[in-house]
Each structure stands twice: as C-alpha cells, then as structure tokens.
Amino acid sequence: MEITTAAKNRFTLSLSHWHQNYNVRNLPWKGEKDPYKIWLSEIILQQTRAAQGLPYYLAFTHAFPTVAHLAVADDADVFRLWQGLGYYNRCKNMLATARIITSAHHGVFPNTYIQLLALKGIGPYTAAAIASFAFNQPVAVVDGNVYRVLSRCFGIDSPIDSTSGKKLFAELAQQLLPPDNSAAHNQAIMDLGATVCTPALPKCDSCPLSKLCVATKSDLIRQLPIKSKKIIVKERFFNYIIFQHNNNTWITQRQAGDIWENLHEPYLIETKQPTEAIALYKDNLPLNAHPNSLKLISKSKQKLTHQVINTCFYTLVINDLSQFNMPNGWWVNNSELKKLAFPKTLVSFFKNNLYF
Ligand code: SF4
The missing domain is CATH 1.10.340.30 (Hypothetical protein; domain 2)
Structure with missing residues (x-):
C-alpha cells in the first residue's frame, strides 16, 4: 500500500x-x-x-x-x-x-x-x-x-x-x-x-x-497489528525441597542455559508432570529419611512468556547431617536468605512463610 x-x-x-x-x-x-x-x-x-x-x-x-x-x-x-x-x-x-x-x-x-x-x-x-x-x-x-x-x-x-x-x-x-x-x-x-x-x-x-x-x-482496530507466529508455551513442574537444619536452608545456584540463570534456589526436582510427594521421595531423593517427613507447604503457578512454571514447595527437616550429602550447595541461615537473589516465585514463598 x-x-x-x-x-x-x-x-x-x-x-x-x-x-x-x-x-x-x-x-x-x-x-x-x-x-x-x-x-x-x-x-x-x-x-x-x-x-x-x-x-x-x-x-x-x-x-x-x-x-x-x-x-x-x-x-x-x-x-x-x-x-x-x-x-x-x-x-x-x-x-x-x-x-x-x-x-x-x-x-x-x-x-x-x-x-x-x-x-x-x-x-x-x-x-x-x-x-x-x-x-x-x-x-x-x-x-x-x-x-x-x-x-x-x-x-x-x-x-x-x-x-x-x-x-x-x-x-x-x-x-x-x-x-x-x-x-x-x-x-x-x-x-x-x-x-x-x-x-x-x-x-x-x-x-x-x-x-x-x-x-x-475500516473497523480494523481489533485486527491490527498482525502477528504471524503463535508463542508456544511449555508447561514445567518444579518441586522445591526446602531442607531445614537448625534454622538453616540448603541453597544452590542455578546454572547457565535455563531460566533464572545465576539466581539461587533450594533443592529442585523437575518432573515431566505433577508428581505426588511419595513418588518424589522414592525416585529423586538420595536421602535416608522417612517419606512422611516431606511436607507440602504451598503451590504456585508463574506465567513467563514461553513457559508456565507450576511449583510445589516442600520442607524436609534434616536432623542428622551425617545422612545428608547433597552436592553443589551450602547451608544458609534463614535470617541471611534475604541477602541472596532468588526468582520471584521463591521470594514470594519465603516472604509468605516468614523466612524473610
Ligand atoms: S491511531 Fe489508534 S487511537 Fe488513534 S484513531 Fe487510530 S486506532 Fe484509534
């Protein structure tokens, strides 16, 4: 034209x-x-x-x-x-x-x-x-x-x-x-x-x-502007296991190549679909603890441009550190958590659950 x-x-x-x-x-x-x-x-x-x-x-x-x-x-x-x-x-x-x-x-x-x-x-x-x-x-x-x-x-x-x-x-x-x-x-x-x-x-x-x-x-307001590609949205299922020991939380740092690069998080188990605590425990936790000690605290859903992140937050109290040998992380006192950078969904969780 x-x-x-x-x-x-x-x-x-x-x-x-x-x-x-x-x-x-x-x-x-x-x-x-x-x-x-x-x-x-x-x-x-x-x-x-x-x-x-x-x-x-x-x-x-x-x-x-x-x-x-x-x-x-x-x-x-x-x-x-x-x-x-x-x-x-x-x-x-x-x-x-x-x-x-x-x-x-x-x-x-x-x-x-x-x-x-x-x-x-x-x-x-x-x-x-x-x-x-x-x-x-x-x-x-x-x-x-x-x-x-x-x-x-x-x-x-x-x-x-x-x-x-x-x-x-x-x-x-x-x-x-x-x-x-x-x-x-x-x-x-x-x-x-x-x-x-x-x-x-x-x-x-x-x-x-x-x-x-x-x-x-020409009554085209609703049609314009035009986009040709539809955004494909991927659904993901995050299960955070928040290990607690003497008022400390086990924290890791996210790596390159995925969302939230360099930010911090508790231990994460990502599954292909929503997964019950008992299955999480059996299949993914290299720990010697009673399955009932894994407690679901809350759930959240966060929409990003290309992904929807469905998150379950569990806590698990660790009494005996000799049984605990998770790699790539460290204990952070709960009063110090606010000094670290977390994704928004974790900030909300910590705030709502009085960690911050
Ligand atoms: S430019 Fe936008 S706001 Fe202005 S008349 Fe056209 S449709 Fe309406």
Missing part, C-alpha cells in the same frame, strides 16, 4: 501538536539526557510495564548513580536489586556492558547508533532510544507501541514479527521522523501508543491521528 507524502506529513505534524499540548504522560526518565540513565530505563522496561519498572529504575539510579558505579558493583548486589523483574539475562548483559563501557570506552557511552548496537544486550530499539534521546541522532525507535500506532493509522497488515514486516515498519518510522526533532517525535509516538492507541480499547475520540486513521475508518 502506497502512503502519500501528504499523509506522512500530517501524521508527523498531528503527533507533534498532540505532544506539545496534550501529552501528559510523566515518567522520571522522560526528557533525560544522560545516556546511562536512558539505557537503564530501557533495559528495565523491556518486557516490563512502566509502573512495575519505575521502582527498579529509582533503586538502580540511587544505588549506582553512574555507569562506573554499576561496573564495579558485586554481581550478587546487582542481581538482588533486579530480583522480581525476571528475564535475568537482561541484568547479566547490563553488567557486562557497564564493564565494557568503563574499560573499553573510558566510562563514556558511545554516541552513535552503530556503536551502541555493538554493545551486549543493546538491540536496534535500545540503540535508537539512546542515540535519539541522549544524542539527538535522527534514528526512529520502533517498539510495540510504535508498531501498533503505525499499523492501525496506516492500515498495514504485514506481520510485525516477520522479517519483511519489521523492515517495512522500520523504514516507515524513519520516514516519519523529523531529523531535527527526533527525541520529541520518538517520545511522542511511544507515549501515544502507551496512553491513547492502547492494545485494547484505544481512545480514538481523543487521538490526534483519528482523521487519518485507516483502522478506525
């Missing part, structure tokens, strides 16, 4: 007018010029709603006011602060990038899109956000909000998760960008997507693009 230059100009002007006069979205990183803080906010907000990310942004900027502070921080302290945000690879890459910027770039953020893109954990969206917000580079940001606004406004039905669709939207976003006002334009389109052209129930009556919008005229 051909989009005329006149339509593109109207889009950009209408958006700019709305941003200057009606955009009331207020977030602490808006208007920020420090590339470090912009980068932090963008990494925190990937896969995370602004309201949920806000306290993390404030905590990180308070604990680590500059990239140099973050670069020299203990991994454990950074992971503990990240606790609850999920997608821990973001945190791992963030630390790696902070250290590269300090060592290879003398603590100064690169100021071009291409150089930013070369850093770990920085993809096209984040590189464009830093380049435009911090350095006024004329690079268009394209996130979920932008895809939604553009596909609806111009009636584009190319899948936003296809290679050709991504290229088409990126080119269009770039054509709409006023080169001398990229930061404000990028902020405006993202804010419009977040507050007006929302996924469900967009506020078309108060939208500055309503006169242009193909989706409203």
Whole structure:
C-alpha cells in the first residue's frame, strides 16, 4: 500500500501538536539526557510495564548513580536489586556492558547508533532510544507501541514479527521522523501508543491521528497489528525441597542455559508432570529419611512468556547431617536468605512463610 507524502506529513505534524499540548504522560526518565540513565530505563522496561519498572529504575539510579558505579558493583548486589523483574539475562548483559563501557570506552557511552548496537544486550530499539534521546541522532525507535500506532493509522497488515514486516515498519518510522526533532517525535509516538492507541480499547475520540486513521475508518482496530507466529508455551513442574537444619536452608545456584540463570534456589526436582510427594521421595531423593517427613507447604503457578512454571514447595527437616550429602550447595541461615537473589516465585514463598 502506497502512503502519500501528504499523509506522512500530517501524521508527523498531528503527533507533534498532540505532544506539545496534550501529552501528559510523566515518567522520571522522560526528557533525560544522560545516556546511562536512558539505557537503564530501557533495559528495565523491556518486557516490563512502566509502573512495575519505575521502582527498579529509582533503586538502580540511587544505588549506582553512574555507569562506573554499576561496573564495579558485586554481581550478587546487582542481581538482588533486579530480583522480581525476571528475564535475568537482561541484568547479566547490563553488567557486562557497564564493564565494557568503563574499560573499553573510558566510562563514556558511545554516541552513535552503530556503536551502541555493538554493545551486549543493546538491540536496534535500545540503540535508537539512546542515540535519539541522549544524542539527538535522527534514528526512529520502533517498539510495540510504535508498531501498533503505525499499523492501525496506516492500515498495514504485514506481520510485525516477520522479517519483511519489521523492515517495512522500520523504514516507515524513519520516514516519519523529523531529523531535527527526533527525541520529541520518538517520545511522542511511544507515549501515544502507551496512553491513547492502547492494545485494547484505544481512545480514538481523543487521538490526534483519528482523521487519518485507516483502522478506525475500516473497523480494523481489533485486527491490527498482525502477528504471524503463535508463542508456544511449555508447561514445567518444579518441586522445591526446602531442607531445614537448625534454622538453616540448603541453597544452590542455578546454572547457565535455563531460566533464572545465576539466581539461587533450594533443592529442585523437575518432573515431566505433577508428581505426588511419595513418588518424589522414592525416585529423586538420595536421602535416608522417612517419606512422611516431606511436607507440602504451598503451590504456585508463574506465567513467563514461553513457559508456565507450576511449583510445589516442600520442607524436609534434616536432623542428622551425617545422612545428608547433597552436592553443589551450602547451608544458609534463614535470617541471611534475604541477602541472596532468588526468582520471584521463591521470594514470594519465603516472604509468605516468614523466612524473610
Ligand atoms: S484513531 Fe484509534 S486506532 Fe487510530 S491511531 Fe488513534 S487511537 Fe489508534
């Protein structure tokens, strides 16, 4: 579909007018010029709603006011602060990038899109956000909000998760960008997507693009944007055995190659289906204890993007340590557990069961 230059100009002007006069979205990183803080906010907000990310942004900027502070921080302290945000690879890459910027770039953020893109954990969206917000580079940001606004406004039905669709939207976003006002334009389109052209129930009556919008005229709002791939969700069954000995808990650290890398957890038995305590005991516990001593305390279900984690929490009191020779772990006093970084589901369990 051909989009005329006149339509593109109207889009950009209408958006700019709305941003200057009606955009009331207020977030602490808006208007920020420090590339470090912009980068932090963008990494925190990937896969995370602004309201949920806000306290993390404030905590990180308070604990680590500059990239140099973050670069020299203990991994454990950074992971503990990240606790609850999920997608821990973001945190791992963030630390790696902070250290590269300090060592290879003398603590100064690169100021071009291409150089930013070369850093770990920085993809096209984040590189464009830093380049435009911090350095006024004329690079268009394209996130979920932008895809939604553009596909609806111009009636584009190319899948936003296809290679050709991504290229088409990126080119269009770039054509709409006023080169001398990229930061404000990028902020405006993202804010419009977040507050007006929302996924469900967009506020078309108060939208500055309503006169242009193909989706409203053709009743396509619910169909657009289009995604071609369905996310396949895998169901997993975690059984945590929380060994207790004299007010201590047996803790291990998760390894690379799976969710929650580097975070801590009690002894885990993963099964292919829901499994009764007696079967867990017989098949998976290399321990000489009475099966009845395994006590189910609670259950939880956590939905991640590609996985659903069904968790059962058991406790097992260990009286005689001579019978206990589990590998790869150590005893942690229950009062010290809060100093370790755990996945969200375990933090909730410990809080609800008075360990924290
Ligand atoms: S008119 Fe409605 S559907 Fe179209 S861009 Fe505005 S909010 Fe979105």
